[in-house]
Amino acid sequence: MASRFKLALIQICTQRYREHNLKKAEQMIREAARNGASVVVLPEYFTCWMDPKYFIEYKELPDGPTSTMLSRVAKETNIHLFGGSFPEEIPNSDKLYNTCHIYGPTGELTQRFRKLHLFDVDLGPGMSIRESELNVAGDKLTVVNVAGCKTGFGICIDLRYPEIARLYGNMGCQMLTYMGGFSMKTGPSHLEILQRVRAVDNQVFVANVGPATNTEAPYVTYGHSGVADPWGNMIAKTGSDEDIVYADIGQYNCFLVLYLDHPCFCC
Ligand SMILES: NC(=O)CCC(=O)C(=O)O
Numbered sequence: 001m002a003s004r005f006k007l008a009l010i011q012i013c014t015q016r017y018r019e020h021n022l023k024k025a026e027q028m029i030r031e032a033a034r035n036g037a038s039v040v041v042l043p044e045y046f047t048c049w050m051d052p053k054y055f056i057e058y059k060e061l062p063d064g065p066t067s068t069m070l071s072r073v074a075k076e077t078n079i080h081l082f083g084g085s086f087p088e089e090i091p092n093s094d095k096l097y098n099t100c101h102i103y104g105p106t107g108e109l110t111q112r113f114r115k116l117h118l119f120d121v122d123l124g125p126g127m128s129i130r131e132s133e134l135n136v137a138g139d140k141l142t143v144v145n146v147a148g149c150k151t152g153f154g155i156c157i158d159l160r161y162p163e164i165a166r167l168y169g170n171m172g173c174q175m176l177t178y179m180g181g182f183s184m185k186t187g188p189s190h191l192e193i194l195q196r197v198r199a200v201d202n203q204v205f206v207a208n209v210g211p212a213t214n215t216e217a218p219y220v221t222y223g224h225s226g227v228a229d230p231w232g233n234m235i236a237k238t239g240s241d242e243d244i245v246y247a248d249i250g251q252y253n254c255f256l257v258l259y260l261d262h263p264c265f266c267c
Contacts, residue, residue: 005147008037009225013212015244018058022069032244033077042084043209044179050053051218052117052134059096062088067101075107080146084179095136098155100179102144106248115136115155117152117188123185132133141167149174149249156180159194159208162201169202175249178208187222199228205249212239
């Protein structure tokens with residue numbers, strides 16, 4: 001890895017109105033930049049509560065209010081900004097994408113990632129979620145090079161798919177960034193272990209950032225944003241409340257050399 005950088009994960013507690021969330025996100029990004037972060041990551045759906053009603057109310061085209069704010073703040077604070085996700089309107093369609101925009105320090109949109117796997121699950125009585133009823137899945141892996149560190153992207157449930165992480169590993173990524181609003185049901189058992197195993201399997205840093213827990217929201221998120229290092233240790237982690245989590249990326253001495261490009265015997 002060419003150089004070190006300070007990564008900040010913004011665990012915002014989202015509220016009912018987008019205007020509030022954009023303002024709060026801007027304040028938290030500015031705070032992270034003042035504290036020396038050069039790469040700042042927002043969570044999945046930081047603009048609105050995670051529920052079809054709010055996705056429809058706050059859907060945006062790619063040049064909407066969220067993108068305008070993110071581009072301006074990335075430029076004014078001179079950072080790389082991995083802009084969480086927002087419900088992206090698809091012209092002439094009733095469906096939406098779950099989209100992350102990635103900005104460079106001059107405010108330019110450098111990449112776009114759309115969630116690859118939709119959250120369709122039954123989690124016991126009264127908890128069935130069918131993200132595919134409103135959303136369309138993306139179909140592209142996305143890699144960004146920041147300070148010599150190639151980073152691959154995923155959104156939430158994408159973390160459950162080892163194949164994606166392996167593809168990114170084979171593309172030379174040293175960090176994987178997931179923006180994930182894990183559920184209260186699955187998060188406590190699965191979130192940390194998924195991050196740690198993806199990190200060890202692929203010898204990469206794995207960051208995940210979700211919205212803070214807000215019990216007033218229709219879908220309550222688990223929070224617990226953090227970073228696993230390639231050895232599988234959590235080098236940064238927070239709880240359920242609104243917070244900013246920092247990690248130094250690039251300080252890792254790797255003693256485990258895995259030749260990840262060797263063919264796997266089962267495929
Ligand atoms: N928004 C999501 O994709 C949630 C994924 C989740 O909670 C899981 O357990 O997977």
